[in-house]
Ligand SMILES: Cc1ncc(C[n+]2csc(CCOP(=O)(O)OP(=O)(O)O)c2C)c(N)n1
């Protein structure tokens with residue numbers, strides 16, 4: 111029986127067109143109603159280096175890139191040397207330019223050399239030729255490739271479109287006549303899925319979540335949020351501002367929040383470090399703001415293009431003093447969208463900074479999404495009715511005490527609600543108490559008022575739940591993007607109705623859902639955690655918040671995400687042990 | 688204090704601001720808050736506060752339409768004493784905070800206030816960037832050439848040789864020249880004034896607020912407690928008014944010459960360029976749709992569908 115799912119890798123130097131080839135493939139798959147996952151392993155280089163785009167597609171939900179590939183498309187010699195031995199079925203390459211020694215391949219794997227010079231007169235079209243052959247080898251609907259080429263090159267004129275179409279056809283026909291059947295038949299199913307990255311899901315969530323101000327400073331792997339937003343900003347009434355640095359980006363966002371809009375900024379670990387003072391300011395002046403922290407390998411400049419989950423404690427500890435804030439860590443693409451909307455609602459309802467933690471893998475990988483419910487509910491919280499200036503002529507009590515800790519909000523320009531948003535400790539009216547000799551009672555009253563907001567936040571959080579069979583032999587705990595691999599592993603071990611593994615993906619970092627997590631962990635038969643960092647930051651947080659000590663840890667900090675083979679081996683060992 | 692009852696609503700009361708047109712003058716007292724300034728008696732900052740209140744009164748701006756943003760320092764306490772909306776923010780960050788607020792609601796009259804440490808030390812980068820943006824805000828620096836609030840260390844405008852708590856043998860760094868810096872950074876209104884000349888200061892600040900684009904006013908504002916060199920008499924014997932000279936405020940080079948005078952210190956408007964579009968006027972979103980704070984939050988269903996389809 112022919113394979114209906116597969117893994118395709120495309121390797122070359124930066125600038126060789128890997129991304130274009132990958133998009134053509136994954137779009138055709140998603141438009142065939144298939145699922146897909148693409149992870150791009152790359153270097154911090156604009157040209158050259160080695161870039162390997164790893165895609166996996168099939169009729170079932172795909173949670174991860176694969177350990178090896180069925181087909182490798184090699185765009186340069188370097189890729190052949192590095193990756194050819196990892197191809198199970200065949201290696202597609204330009205036979206005019208590249209050399210492949212069949213003896214280096216796995217048994218049964220085929221050399222699929224394309225005589226590109228004969229098939230196209232334009233050397234720039236070698237990728238299109240290879241893709242034409244790929245469509246033939248996988249059984250993907252060739253019409254979907256034609257559509258993709260037309261969409262892509264429409265702006266470049268008819269000649270470019272027809273040149274590409276001809277090259278694609280030549281590749282397809284050459285493959286039909288000359289290449290063996292590799293035994294892959296990707297099926298065509300109902301529906302056209304969406305394809306997006308985590309950063310696009312976050313940016314889409316910002317637009318749906320009513321974001322009207324975005325300030326940012328470029329930093330991989332957060333920049334693609336701004337790249338998606340900036341050309342769409344004017345249409346959605348959103349002001350997009352590239353700031354002079356992250357200090358400015360964060361402070362601008364706080365200023366915009368005080369002025370009454372929903373603001374967002376996004377960065378990675380190093381930029382986030384520069385933002386922390388103003389996050390504390392947002393807590394103090396009770397301004398809403400959403401801060402996205404897309405983690406990459408640290409410390410310092412670290413591994414700019416590699417994934418890691420090493421900033422949990424940085425974000426948790428961000429900002430001087432105690433102040434209310436929330437930290438959300440979305441676990442997949444759909445959740446990246448919904449968490450962003452949730453972050454904006456929490457930020458306005460509780461008038462505080464909300465951090466959204468992602469990582470390079472979640473933010474930059476492309477995956478299919480069946481549908482998104484964009485009909486989201488936006489909650490703007492409590493506002494003071496204008497025109498109630500205090501009779502004594504003093505400032506308006508913007509920080510009035512209340513049972514929930516939330517005070518009716520007021521913004522500049524409103525009648526009769528004037529006050530100063532003060533970063534010094536202040537009373538209900540915003541008048542400084544830092545300059546009086548001492549006022550412990552007022553300090554305690556205002557501190558309690560602010561911190562009390564967290565009780566409501568915790569109540570508003572959705573319950574933290576197990577996924578999978580309740581009474582499994584092993585519970586795997588993780589956070590953020592690691593959830594994808596946890597789901598993959600669970601599916602692997604629970605085939606044919608087995609109840610070996612369940613998983614606990616944590617998406618709320620602060621305030622921590624300690625009751626939910628502890629009751630689940632206490633009931634678990636065996637617990638293991640997996641995270642992409644050195645010091646098991648989530649395990650330490652869980653122990654701090656619940657007293658529960660997770661001793662079995664599967665940690666990775668080599669820059670690459672978890673891979674299925676080694677993770678499954680580790681879980682087998684834990685299940686046995 | 689009795690519990691302060693506040694009437695609240697779940698719908699956002701969108702701020703409405705009338706366009707800035709000639710308005711009936713108000714009394715300066717209308718801009719006085721209930722809080723008494725806690726500056727040392729005779730601190731130069733009193734003069735700046737008075738002049739700012741008079742300028743706003745002369746222009747007749749509704750108090751609620753003014754947002755005064757400061758950093759941290761003695762001078763940055765000003766918003767508390769000024770009856771408008773205010774943000775008393777972080778040390779050095781008043782400029783980006785003000786930029787964010789102004790871009791969220793460009794209809795506000797935004798005045799930034801602070802010290803020389805705040806603006807020319809820790810916040811210098813932001814100051815330059817807001818000038819090159821020609822953001823339509825007014826920036827008043829109470830320049831006392833010392834760090835007041837932290838009890839008298841050297842500042843970026845402390846002159847060479849001056850002894851301070853942190854330069855016991857005299858300052859050995861060259862001071863910043865804020866006027867020259869503003870002139871080459873794209874500010875479209877650059878002026879200097881002195882707390883010992885309240886009338887002059889009021890006039891200059893009034894012009895600065897009326898100017899469309901980034902207006903910068905360096906206010907000599909003596910710190911009577913920690914700066915024993917740059918005192919009121921020291922300034923009195925050195926300042927002279929550009930208004931009394933034949934100075935062409937449209938001439939950038941002439942303004943730069945004035946910025947480098949050291950023996951005598953010119954005060955007044957150094958440079959003014961009209962007709963340069965402000966950042967807000969050029970912003971693709973604001974120029975098409977107006978103030979972001981007035982935009983409806985919910986996506987239209989058709990837009991939501993089109994966005995989703997763009998991913999299919
Ligand atoms: C990030 C940070 N660093 C240092 C300080 C301490 N600090 C407060 S005010 C100030 C300098 C004050 O000088 P200036 O801005 O000239 O204002 P002045 O008090 O003279 O009016 C410093 C260093 C602070 N509040 N925040």
Ligand code: SF4
Nearest residue numbers: 727730761835910911
């Ligand atoms: S210390 Fe100096 S700057 Fe501060 S209030 Fe006193 S005189 Fe003014």
